[in-house]
Amino acid sequence: MSTPRNPIELVDRYLQAVRFWLPKSLRQEDVIAELGEDLRSQIEEKEAELGHPLDATEVSAILKRCGSPMIVAARLGPKQHLIGPTLFPIYLFVLKMVLLWILVPVFIFIIGPVNVAKAGGDWGTALAGTLGDLWSGLFVAAGTITLVFAVIERTHAHASIADKWDPLKLPPVRKQERKTPLMHTACEIFFGFFGLIWLLLLPHYSGLILGPARTFLRIGPIWHTFYVPILLLAIAGLLRSGITLARPQWAWFPRVAELLQAVLSLILLNFMINSALPPAGADWHPFVVLADAAKNSAQYIRVAAIVNASILVSLAAAWLGVCIAVAIQTWQLLGFIRNRTSGAGQPASLHVQ
Amino acid sequence: MYHTVYVTSYMSTSTTTNAEIFENLKLELRRGCLTLAVLTQLRAERYGYTLRKALAEDGLEIDEGTLYPLLRRLESQGLLVSQWREEDKRNKRFYRLSPQGEQILNQLLDEWQRIHTSLSKILQGA
Numbered sequence: 001m002s003t004p005r006n007p008i009e010l011v012d013r014y015l016q017a018v019r020f021w022l023p024k025s026l027r028q029e030d031v032i033a034e035l036g037e038d039l040r041s042q043i044e045e046k047e048a049e050l051g052h053p054l055d056a057t058e059v060s061a062i063l064k065r066c067g068s069p070m071i072v073a074a075r076l077g078p079k080q081h082l083i084g085p086t087l088f089p090i091y092l093f094v095l096k097m098v099l100l101w102i103l104v105p106v107f108i109f110i111i112g113p114v115n116v117a118k119a120g121g122d123w124g125t126a127l128a129g130t131l132g133d134l135w136s137g138l139f140v141a142a143g144t145i146t147l148v149f150a151v152i153e154r155t156h157a158h159a160s161i162a163d164k165w166d167p168l169k170l171p172p173v174r175k176q177e178r179k180t181p182l183m184h185t186a187c188e189i190f191f192g193f194f195g196l197i198w199l200l201l202l203p204h205y206s207g208l209i210l211g212p213a214r215t216f217l218r219i220g221p222i223w224h225t226f227y228v229p230i231l232l233l234a235i236a237g238l239l240r241s242g243i244t245l246a247r248p249q250w251a252w253f254p255r256v257a258e259l260l261q262a263v264l265s266l267i268l269l270n271f272m273i274n275s276a277l278p279p280a281g282a283d284w285h286p287f288v289v290l291a292d293a294a295k296n297s298a299q300y301i302r303v304a305a306i307v308n309a310s311i312l313v314s315l316a317a318a319w320l321g322v323c324i325a326v327a328i329q330t331w332q333l334l335g336f337i338r339n340r341t342s343g344a345g346q347p348a349s350l351h352v353q
Numbered sequence: 354m355y356h357t358v359y360v361t362s363y364m365s366t367s368t369t370t371n372a373e374i375f376e377n378l379k380l381e382l383r384r385g386c387l388t389l390a391v392l393t394q395l396r397a398e399r400y401g402y403t404l405r406k407a408l409a410e411d412g413l414e415i416d417e418g419t420l421y422p423l424l425r426r427l428e429s430q431g432l433l434v435s436q437w438r439e440e441d442k443r444n445k446r447f448y449r450l451s452p453q454g455e456q457i458l459n460q461l462l463d464e465w466q467r468i469h470t471s472l473s474k475i476l477q478g479a
Contacts, residue, residue: 031421033437034401034446038417041402066417075418 007059011039014063021073023080031076039066083149091149098141107134113310182248188241196234203227216294217304222275222285229268237261255336259329262322269319276312287311387415389465391423392458395433398449400440424448432457 015036022028042062047054054062066072083091112130119126198208207214240257247253276285286308294300390413394404401421408415427433432454437446450458 030446033444034421035417037400037443037445038402038405038421040443072418075416076421 007054007056008040008043010056010059010063011036011043014039014066014069017069018073018076021070021077023077035072035076039063081153082146083153087149087153091145094149095142095145098145099138103137103141104134107137116310117306182245185241185245189238189245192234192238192241196231196238199231199234210288213303213307216291216297216300217288217307218291220286220289222272222287225275226268226272233261233264233268236264252336252340255329255333259326259333262326262329266319266322266326269315269322273312273315273319276315387413387419388423388427389458389461391415391420392427392432392450392454392461395448395450395454396458398447400445400447404448427454 015032018035019028019032022031039062043054043059046058046062050058067075107130111133112126115130115133116123116126119129202208206219209219210217240254240261243250243257244254276287286304288304288307288311290297290300290304390408390411391404394407399407401417401424404424405415405417405420424433424435428435428448432451433448434451435446435448437444439445
Protein backbone atom coordinates (compact mmCIF):
# COMPACT_ATOMS: atom_id res chain seq x y z
CA MET A 1 0.00 0.00 0.00
CA SER A 2 1.56 3.36 -1.07
CA THR A 3 1.89 6.38 1.23
CA PRO A 4 -0.10 9.27 -0.33
CA ARG A 5 1.66 12.54 -1.20
CA ASN A 6 -1.21 14.48 0.34
CA PRO A 7 -1.73 13.13 3.90
CA ILE A 8 -5.37 14.24 3.79
CA GLU A 9 -5.88 11.54 1.16
CA LEU A 10 -5.43 9.09 4.02
CA VAL A 11 -8.70 10.37 5.46
CA ASP A 12 -10.48 9.65 2.16
CA ARG A 13 -9.02 6.15 2.11
CA TYR A 14 -10.14 5.66 5.69
CA LEU A 15 -13.66 6.89 4.94
CA GLN A 16 -13.84 4.62 1.92
CA ALA A 17 -12.92 1.66 4.12
CA VAL A 18 -15.57 2.63 6.69
CA ARG A 19 -18.17 3.02 3.92
CA PHE A 20 -17.43 -0.53 2.78
CA TRP A 21 -18.45 -1.95 6.17
CA LEU A 22 -21.52 0.23 6.67
CA PRO A 23 -24.87 -1.34 5.83
CA LYS A 24 -26.29 0.04 2.59
CA SER A 25 -29.64 0.73 4.21
CA LEU A 26 -28.06 3.27 6.55
CA ARG A 27 -27.80 6.86 5.34
CA GLN A 28 -24.24 6.04 4.33
CA GLU A 29 -23.22 9.36 2.79
CA ASP A 30 -24.60 11.27 5.75
CA VAL A 31 -22.66 9.16 8.21
CA ILE A 32 -19.46 9.28 6.16
CA ALA A 33 -19.71 13.06 5.63
CA GLU A 34 -20.18 13.62 9.35
CA LEU A 35 -17.28 11.36 10.31
CA GLY A 36 -15.10 12.99 7.63
CA GLU A 37 -15.93 16.42 8.96
CA ASP A 38 -15.02 15.35 12.47
CA LEU A 39 -11.66 13.93 11.34
CA ARG A 40 -10.84 17.04 9.30
CA SER A 41 -11.67 19.23 12.28
CA GLN A 42 -9.30 17.14 14.42
CA ILE A 43 -6.55 17.49 11.82
CA GLU A 44 -7.17 21.23 11.51
CA GLU A 45 -6.94 21.71 15.24
CA LYS A 46 -3.77 19.65 15.50
CA GLU A 47 -2.22 21.69 12.69
CA ALA A 48 -3.12 24.90 14.50
CA GLU A 49 -1.57 23.50 17.68
CA LEU A 50 1.67 22.38 15.98
CA GLY A 51 1.87 25.33 13.61
CA HIS A 52 2.52 23.21 10.50
CA PRO A 53 0.56 20.92 8.16
CA LEU A 54 0.40 17.34 9.44
CA ASP A 55 2.42 14.66 7.70
CA ALA A 56 1.16 11.17 6.90
CA THR A 57 2.36 9.72 10.23
CA GLU A 58 0.54 12.37 12.25
CA VAL A 59 -2.69 11.94 10.25
CA SER A 60 -2.29 8.21 10.59
CA ALA A 61 -2.05 8.58 14.39
CA ILE A 62 -5.38 10.44 14.44
CA LEU A 63 -7.03 7.74 12.32
CA LYS A 64 -5.48 5.02 14.45
CA ARG A 65 -6.98 6.60 17.56
CA CYS A 66 -10.37 6.71 15.86
CA GLY A 67 -10.28 2.91 15.42
CA SER A 68 -10.20 0.35 12.64
CA PRO A 69 -12.70 1.04 9.81
CA MET A 70 -14.59 -2.16 10.53
CA ILE A 71 -15.03 -1.37 14.22
CA VAL A 72 -15.97 2.26 13.54
CA ALA A 73 -18.56 1.12 10.96
CA ALA A 74 -19.95 -1.34 13.50
CA ARG A 75 -20.28 1.45 16.08
CA LEU A 76 -21.81 3.91 13.63
CA GLY A 77 -24.23 1.42 12.13
CA PRO A 78 -27.39 0.08 13.75
CA LYS A 79 -26.98 -2.52 16.50
CA GLN A 80 -27.36 -5.83 14.67
CA HIS A 81 -28.37 -9.20 15.98
CA LEU A 82 -29.86 -12.20 14.29
CA ILE A 83 -32.12 -13.08 17.22
CA GLY A 84 -32.81 -10.45 19.86
CA PRO A 85 -33.04 -10.86 23.65
CA THR A 86 -36.85 -11.27 23.58
CA LEU A 87 -36.77 -14.30 21.32
CA PHE A 88 -33.42 -15.72 22.41
CA PRO A 89 -34.69 -17.82 25.39
CA ILE A 90 -37.45 -19.35 23.23
CA TYR A 91 -34.97 -19.98 20.42
CA LEU A 92 -32.59 -21.73 22.80
CA PHE A 93 -35.42 -23.83 24.25
CA VAL A 94 -36.66 -24.93 20.80
CA LEU A 95 -33.12 -25.66 19.64
CA LYS A 96 -32.43 -27.88 22.67
CA MET A 97 -35.78 -29.64 22.32
CA VAL A 98 -35.33 -30.42 18.65
CA LEU A 99 -31.66 -31.33 18.68
CA LEU A 100 -31.36 -33.19 21.97
CA TRP A 101 -34.79 -34.61 22.60
CA ILE A 102 -36.06 -35.29 19.08
CA LEU A 103 -33.27 -35.52 16.53
CA VAL A 104 -30.71 -37.49 18.55
CA PRO A 105 -33.24 -40.10 19.81
CA VAL A 106 -34.66 -40.47 16.28
CA PHE A 107 -31.17 -41.26 15.01
CA ILE A 108 -30.36 -43.64 17.85
CA PHE A 109 -33.60 -45.58 17.83
CA ILE A 110 -34.84 -45.36 14.24
CA ILE A 111 -32.28 -44.27 11.65
CA GLY A 112 -29.38 -46.12 13.33
CA PRO A 113 -31.13 -49.52 13.35
CA VAL A 114 -32.40 -48.96 9.78
CA ASN A 115 -28.82 -48.25 8.65
CA VAL A 116 -27.62 -51.40 10.43
CA ALA A 117 -30.25 -53.44 8.63
CA LYS A 118 -29.37 -51.82 5.30
CA ALA A 119 -25.64 -52.44 5.83
CA GLY A 120 -26.37 -56.15 6.30
CA GLY A 121 -24.81 -56.30 9.76
CA ASP A 122 -21.72 -54.28 8.89
CA TRP A 123 -21.70 -52.23 12.11
CA GLY A 124 -18.76 -50.04 11.12
CA THR A 125 -20.38 -48.83 7.91
CA ALA A 126 -23.74 -48.42 9.63
CA LEU A 127 -22.21 -46.37 12.49
CA ALA A 128 -20.21 -44.15 10.13
CA GLY A 129 -23.29 -43.60 7.93
CA THR A 130 -25.50 -42.82 10.94
CA LEU A 131 -22.99 -40.38 12.43
CA GLY A 132 -22.65 -38.66 9.05
CA ASP A 133 -26.42 -38.40 8.70
CA LEU A 134 -26.72 -37.18 12.29
CA TRP A 135 -24.09 -34.51 11.74
CA SER A 136 -25.79 -33.12 8.62
CA GLY A 137 -29.20 -33.52 10.26
CA LEU A 138 -28.08 -31.43 13.25
CA PHE A 139 -26.75 -28.74 10.94
CA VAL A 140 -29.87 -28.61 8.81
CA ALA A 141 -32.19 -28.58 11.86
CA ALA A 142 -30.16 -25.90 13.70
CA GLY A 143 -29.93 -23.81 10.51
CA THR A 144 -33.65 -24.08 9.81
CA ILE A 145 -34.62 -23.18 13.38
CA THR A 146 -32.23 -20.22 13.36
CA LEU A 147 -33.61 -19.06 10.02
CA VAL A 148 -37.21 -19.28 11.23
CA PHE A 149 -36.41 -17.29 14.37
CA ALA A 150 -34.43 -14.74 12.38
CA VAL A 151 -37.47 -14.24 10.14
CA ILE A 152 -39.73 -13.83 13.19
CA GLU A 153 -37.22 -11.32 14.59
CA ARG A 154 -37.13 -9.34 11.36
CA THR A 155 -40.90 -9.33 10.86
CA HIS A 156 -41.44 -8.21 14.48
CA ALA A 157 -43.98 -11.01 14.84
CA HIS A 158 -42.80 -11.42 18.43
CA ALA A 159 -43.46 -7.77 19.35
CA SER A 160 -46.56 -8.62 21.34
CA ILE A 161 -45.06 -11.64 23.16
CA ALA A 162 -43.62 -9.49 25.92
CA ASP A 163 -47.04 -7.95 26.65
CA LYS A 164 -49.19 -11.03 26.20
CA TRP A 165 -48.67 -12.62 29.56
CA ASP A 166 -50.90 -12.76 32.53
CA PRO A 167 -49.58 -13.15 36.08
CA LEU A 168 -52.77 -15.06 36.92
CA LYS A 169 -51.86 -17.74 34.39
CA LEU A 170 -48.41 -18.46 35.80
CA PRO A 171 -48.03 -22.07 37.02
CA PRO A 172 -48.37 -22.59 40.78
CA VAL A 173 -45.21 -22.74 42.89
CA ARG A 174 -43.84 -26.26 42.85
CA LYS A 175 -43.37 -27.79 46.23
CA GLN A 176 -39.82 -28.77 47.13
CA GLU A 177 -40.92 -32.09 48.54
CA ARG A 178 -42.38 -33.00 45.22
CA LYS A 179 -45.10 -35.55 44.85
CA THR A 180 -45.09 -37.36 41.50
CA PRO A 181 -46.79 -34.99 39.04
CA LEU A 182 -50.35 -35.90 38.13
CA MET A 183 -49.67 -35.76 34.39
CA HIS A 184 -46.66 -38.05 34.71
CA THR A 185 -48.69 -40.65 36.63
CA ALA A 186 -51.66 -40.37 34.26
CA CYS A 187 -49.35 -40.98 31.29
CA GLU A 188 -47.80 -43.96 33.07
CA ILE A 189 -51.25 -45.47 33.61
CA PHE A 190 -52.31 -44.75 30.03
CA PHE A 191 -49.25 -46.29 28.41
CA GLY A 192 -49.00 -49.01 31.07
CA PHE A 193 -52.57 -50.10 30.30
CA PHE A 194 -51.99 -50.34 26.57
CA GLY A 195 -48.65 -52.04 27.21
CA LEU A 196 -50.42 -54.66 29.30
CA ILE A 197 -53.04 -55.26 26.62
CA TRP A 198 -50.24 -55.61 24.08
CA LEU A 199 -48.44 -58.11 26.31
CA LEU A 200 -51.62 -60.15 26.83
CA LEU A 201 -52.26 -60.32 23.09
CA LEU A 202 -48.69 -61.17 22.20
CA PRO A 203 -48.90 -65.00 22.60
CA HIS A 204 -51.81 -65.06 20.16
CA TYR A 205 -50.60 -62.46 17.66
CA SER A 206 -46.84 -62.68 17.15
CA GLY A 207 -47.13 -60.06 14.42
CA LEU A 208 -47.46 -57.46 17.19
CA ILE A 209 -43.77 -57.84 17.90
CA LEU A 210 -42.38 -59.35 14.70
CA GLY A 211 -44.35 -57.30 12.23
CA PRO A 212 -43.93 -58.43 8.60
CA ALA A 213 -41.04 -60.66 9.70
CA ARG A 214 -43.56 -63.07 11.22
CA THR A 215 -43.64 -64.85 7.83
CA PHE A 216 -40.17 -66.25 8.45
CA LEU A 217 -39.50 -65.68 12.19
CA ARG A 218 -41.02 -67.18 15.32
CA ILE A 219 -40.70 -66.08 18.96
CA GLY A 220 -38.06 -68.26 20.66
CA PRO A 221 -38.97 -70.71 23.48
CA ILE A 222 -36.96 -68.60 25.96
CA TRP A 223 -39.87 -66.13 26.12
CA HIS A 224 -42.21 -68.82 27.50
CA THR A 225 -40.06 -68.89 30.65
CA PHE A 226 -40.04 -65.14 31.13
CA TYR A 227 -43.47 -64.20 29.84
CA VAL A 228 -45.25 -64.51 33.20
CA PRO A 229 -42.63 -62.57 35.22
CA ILE A 230 -42.72 -59.79 32.58
CA LEU A 231 -46.52 -59.77 32.76
CA LEU A 232 -46.45 -59.59 36.58
CA LEU A 233 -43.95 -56.77 36.47
CA ALA A 234 -46.17 -54.82 34.04
CA ILE A 235 -49.20 -55.34 36.31
CA ALA A 236 -47.13 -54.24 39.32
CA GLY A 237 -46.12 -51.09 37.46
CA LEU A 238 -49.73 -50.31 36.62
CA LEU A 239 -50.77 -50.85 40.24
CA ARG A 240 -47.95 -48.61 41.43
CA SER A 241 -49.11 -45.80 39.13
CA GLY A 242 -52.71 -46.29 40.24
CA ILE A 243 -51.80 -46.08 43.94
CA THR A 244 -49.59 -43.02 43.29
CA LEU A 245 -52.52 -41.32 41.59
CA ALA A 246 -55.02 -42.31 44.27
CA ARG A 247 -52.77 -41.45 47.22
CA PRO A 248 -50.73 -38.39 46.21
CA GLN A 249 -50.06 -37.60 49.86
CA TRP A 250 -47.94 -40.75 50.16
CA ALA A 251 -44.75 -39.01 49.11
CA TRP A 252 -42.67 -42.06 50.10
CA PHE A 253 -44.65 -44.57 48.05
CA PRO A 254 -43.57 -43.78 44.47
CA ARG A 255 -39.94 -43.58 45.56
CA VAL A 256 -39.97 -46.95 47.32
CA ALA A 257 -42.16 -48.65 44.70
CA GLU A 258 -40.12 -47.36 41.75
CA LEU A 259 -36.93 -48.58 43.39
CA LEU A 260 -38.46 -51.97 44.11
CA GLN A 261 -39.73 -52.27 40.55
CA ALA A 262 -36.35 -51.26 39.15
CA VAL A 263 -34.59 -53.89 41.30
CA LEU A 264 -37.05 -56.59 40.15
CA SER A 265 -36.55 -55.52 36.53
CA LEU A 266 -32.81 -55.76 37.02
CA ILE A 267 -33.09 -59.29 38.39
CA LEU A 268 -35.35 -60.30 35.50
CA LEU A 269 -33.02 -58.79 32.89
CA ASN A 270 -30.10 -60.54 34.49
CA PHE A 271 -31.88 -63.89 34.25
CA MET A 272 -32.85 -63.25 30.64
CA ILE A 273 -29.33 -62.36 29.56
CA ASN A 274 -27.84 -65.33 31.43
CA SER A 275 -30.41 -67.70 29.98
CA ALA A 276 -29.72 -66.48 26.47
CA LEU A 277 -25.99 -66.93 26.97
CA PRO A 278 -25.51 -70.23 28.78
CA PRO A 279 -22.06 -71.47 29.87
CA ALA A 280 -19.58 -72.45 27.20
CA GLY A 281 -20.40 -75.66 25.43
CA ALA A 282 -24.16 -75.43 26.03
CA ASP A 283 -26.66 -74.35 23.36
CA TRP A 284 -27.52 -70.70 23.02
CA HIS A 285 -31.18 -69.85 23.41
CA PRO A 286 -32.17 -67.46 20.69
CA PHE A 287 -34.87 -64.86 21.19
CA VAL A 288 -36.27 -65.50 17.70
CA VAL A 289 -36.05 -68.65 15.60
CA LEU A 290 -36.71 -69.26 11.94
CA ALA A 291 -40.03 -70.59 10.73
CA ASP A 292 -39.84 -74.08 9.21
CA ALA A 293 -40.26 -72.71 5.68
CA ALA A 294 -37.29 -70.35 6.02
CA LYS A 295 -34.84 -72.64 7.83
CA ASN A 296 -32.73 -73.30 4.75
CA SER A 297 -32.46 -69.71 3.52
CA ALA A 298 -28.99 -68.21 4.14
CA GLN A 299 -30.45 -64.69 3.97
CA TYR A 300 -33.08 -65.40 6.64
CA ILE A 301 -30.49 -67.12 8.85
CA ARG A 302 -28.42 -63.93 8.69
CA VAL A 303 -31.46 -61.74 9.44
CA ALA A 304 -32.37 -63.93 12.43
CA ALA A 305 -28.79 -63.66 13.72
CA ILE A 306 -28.90 -59.83 13.45
CA VAL A 307 -32.27 -59.66 15.23
CA ASN A 308 -31.04 -61.94 18.04
CA ALA A 309 -27.84 -59.92 18.44
CA SER A 310 -29.85 -56.66 18.46
CA ILE A 311 -32.22 -57.96 21.15
CA LEU A 312 -29.28 -59.11 23.26
CA VAL A 313 -27.55 -55.73 22.92
CA SER A 314 -30.84 -53.97 23.77
CA LEU A 315 -31.26 -56.12 26.88
CA ALA A 316 -27.68 -55.37 27.92
CA ALA A 317 -28.29 -51.65 27.37
CA ALA A 318 -31.54 -51.87 29.34
CA TRP A 319 -29.67 -53.67 32.14
CA LEU A 320 -27.12 -50.86 32.25
CA GLY A 321 -29.87 -48.22 32.20
CA VAL A 322 -31.79 -49.90 35.02
CA CYS A 323 -28.55 -50.19 37.04
CA ILE A 324 -28.09 -46.41 36.74
CA ALA A 325 -31.78 -45.86 37.56
CA VAL A 326 -31.46 -48.03 40.70
CA ALA A 327 -28.41 -46.03 41.81
CA ILE A 328 -30.20 -42.69 41.23
CA GLN A 329 -33.44 -43.84 42.86
CA THR A 330 -31.54 -45.18 45.87
CA TRP A 331 -29.74 -41.86 46.21
CA GLN A 332 -33.03 -39.94 45.91
CA LEU A 333 -34.70 -42.22 48.47
CA LEU A 334 -31.83 -41.71 50.91
CA GLY A 335 -32.05 -37.94 50.37
CA PHE A 336 -35.80 -38.10 50.96
CA ILE A 337 -35.34 -40.06 54.20
CA ARG A 338 -32.61 -37.64 55.33
CA ASN A 339 -34.84 -34.62 54.63
CA ARG A 340 -37.76 -36.26 56.37
CA THR A 341 -35.74 -36.98 59.52
CA SER A 342 -34.06 -33.56 59.58
CA GLY A 343 -37.23 -31.64 58.71
CA ALA A 344 -35.48 -29.97 55.78
CA GLY A 345 -36.82 -29.79 52.27
CA GLN A 346 -39.99 -28.02 53.28
CA PRO A 347 -41.36 -25.74 50.62
CA ALA A 348 -39.66 -22.37 50.66
CA SER A 349 -42.07 -19.48 50.90
CA LEU A 350 -41.52 -16.44 48.76
CA HIS A 351 -43.65 -14.31 51.04
CA VAL A 352 -41.85 -11.52 52.82
CA GLN A 353 -42.58 -11.78 56.50
CA MET B 354 -34.00 -10.19 32.58
CA TYR B 355 -32.85 -13.37 30.84
CA HIS B 356 -30.48 -11.39 28.67
CA THR B 357 -28.81 -9.87 31.74
CA VAL B 358 -28.37 -13.27 33.34
CA TYR B 359 -26.92 -14.58 30.09
CA VAL B 360 -24.37 -11.79 29.87
CA THR B 361 -23.40 -12.20 33.52
CA SER B 362 -23.01 -15.93 33.14
CA TYR B 363 -20.90 -15.47 30.03
CA MET B 364 -18.63 -13.01 31.76
CA SER B 365 -18.13 -15.12 34.83
CA THR B 366 -17.08 -18.11 32.74
CA SER B 367 -14.70 -16.17 30.55
CA THR B 368 -11.32 -14.91 31.64
CA THR B 369 -12.64 -11.48 32.57
CA THR B 370 -10.21 -9.42 34.55
CA ASN B 371 -11.16 -6.85 37.17
CA ALA B 372 -10.15 -4.10 34.76
CA GLU B 373 -12.56 -5.42 32.13
CA ILE B 374 -15.37 -5.75 34.66
CA PHE B 375 -14.74 -2.18 35.76
CA GLU B 376 -14.70 -0.93 32.16
CA ASN B 377 -18.03 -2.62 31.43
CA LEU B 378 -19.67 -1.25 34.56
CA LYS B 379 -18.23 2.20 33.84
CA LEU B 380 -19.74 2.08 30.37
CA GLU B 381 -23.14 1.17 31.81
CA LEU B 382 -22.86 4.01 34.32
CA ARG B 383 -21.83 6.52 31.65
CA ARG B 384 -24.46 5.57 29.08
CA GLY B 385 -27.40 7.45 30.61
CA CYS B 386 -25.22 10.32 31.78
CA LEU B 387 -23.91 10.88 28.24
CA THR B 388 -27.41 11.31 26.85
CA LEU B 389 -28.16 13.87 29.52
CA ALA B 390 -24.89 15.71 28.87
CA VAL B 391 -25.40 15.73 25.08
CA LEU B 392 -28.96 17.04 25.36
CA THR B 393 -27.85 19.74 27.79
CA GLN B 394 -24.98 20.83 25.55
CA LEU B 395 -27.30 21.03 22.55
CA ARG B 396 -29.40 23.75 24.10
CA ALA B 397 -26.97 25.77 22.00
CA GLU B 398 -26.47 24.76 18.37
CA ARG B 399 -23.29 22.79 17.70
CA TYR B 400 -21.84 20.40 15.16
CA GLY B 401 -20.39 17.04 16.07
CA TYR B 402 -16.78 17.94 16.59
CA THR B 403 -17.43 21.08 18.68
CA LEU B 404 -19.90 19.10 20.76
CA ARG B 405 -17.25 16.44 21.44
CA LYS B 406 -14.77 19.16 22.35
CA ALA B 407 -17.21 20.89 24.68
CA LEU B 408 -17.95 17.62 26.45
CA ALA B 409 -14.26 16.73 26.69
CA GLU B 410 -13.45 20.15 28.16
CA ASP B 411 -16.01 19.47 30.87
CA GLY B 412 -14.35 16.11 31.55
CA LEU B 413 -16.71 13.85 29.60
CA GLU B 414 -14.79 12.42 26.66
CA ILE B 415 -16.82 10.68 24.02
CA ASP B 416 -15.55 9.02 20.85
CA GLU B 417 -17.00 9.41 17.36
CA GLY B 418 -18.41 5.91 17.33
CA THR B 419 -20.50 6.65 20.41
CA LEU B 420 -21.53 10.24 19.75
CA TYR B 421 -22.82 10.06 16.18
CA PRO B 422 -25.10 7.04 16.65
CA LEU B 423 -26.40 8.71 19.82
CA LEU B 424 -27.11 11.94 17.93
CA ARG B 425 -28.92 10.04 15.18
CA ARG B 426 -30.99 8.11 17.73
CA LEU B 427 -31.97 11.29 19.59
CA GLU B 428 -32.84 12.94 16.29
CA SER B 429 -35.00 10.00 15.20
CA GLN B 430 -36.79 10.25 18.56
CA GLY B 431 -37.55 13.86 17.77
CA LEU B 432 -35.43 15.29 20.60
CA LEU B 433 -32.92 16.94 18.26
CA VAL B 434 -33.11 18.72 14.94
CA SER B 435 -30.18 18.90 12.54
CA GLN B 436 -29.19 20.88 9.51
CA TRP B 437 -26.30 20.63 7.05
CA ARG B 438 -24.75 24.08 6.60
CA GLU B 439 -21.54 25.50 5.18
CA GLU B 440 -19.11 27.01 7.65
CA ASP B 441 -15.49 27.88 6.95
CA LYS B 442 -15.95 26.49 3.41
CA ARG B 443 -16.91 23.07 4.78
CA ASN B 444 -20.24 21.36 5.12
CA LYS B 445 -21.11 20.67 8.73
CA ARG B 446 -24.13 19.14 10.35
CA PHE B 447 -25.43 21.32 13.15
CA TYR B 448 -27.60 19.92 15.92
CA ARG B 449 -29.82 21.61 18.46
CA LEU B 450 -32.50 20.63 20.92
CA SER B 451 -36.06 20.48 19.55
CA PRO B 452 -39.00 21.84 21.61
CA GLN B 453 -39.89 18.25 22.49
CA GLY B 454 -36.24 17.65 23.43
CA GLU B 455 -36.38 20.67 25.73
CA GLN B 456 -39.37 19.19 27.57
CA ILE B 457 -37.80 15.75 27.90
CA LEU B 458 -34.50 17.26 29.03
CA ASN B 459 -36.24 19.15 31.85
CA GLN B 460 -37.91 15.92 32.98
CA LEU B 461 -34.62 14.07 32.79
CA LEU B 462 -32.85 16.74 34.79
CA ASP B 463 -35.51 16.49 37.53
CA GLU B 464 -35.02 12.72 37.55
CA TRP B 465 -31.27 13.16 37.65
CA GLN B 466 -31.60 15.46 40.66
CA ARG B 467 -33.73 12.86 42.44
CA ILE B 468 -31.21 10.09 41.70
CA HIS B 469 -28.33 12.31 42.75
CA THR B 470 -30.02 13.17 46.07
CA SER B 471 -30.86 9.54 46.78
CA LEU B 472 -27.40 8.32 45.86
CA SER B 473 -25.78 11.00 48.01
CA LYS B 474 -27.85 9.82 50.97
CA ILE B 475 -26.96 6.19 50.28
CA LEU B 476 -23.26 6.99 49.92
CA GLN B 477 -23.25 9.03 53.11
CA GLY B 478 -24.80 6.12 54.98
CA ALA B 479 -22.29 3.64 53.59
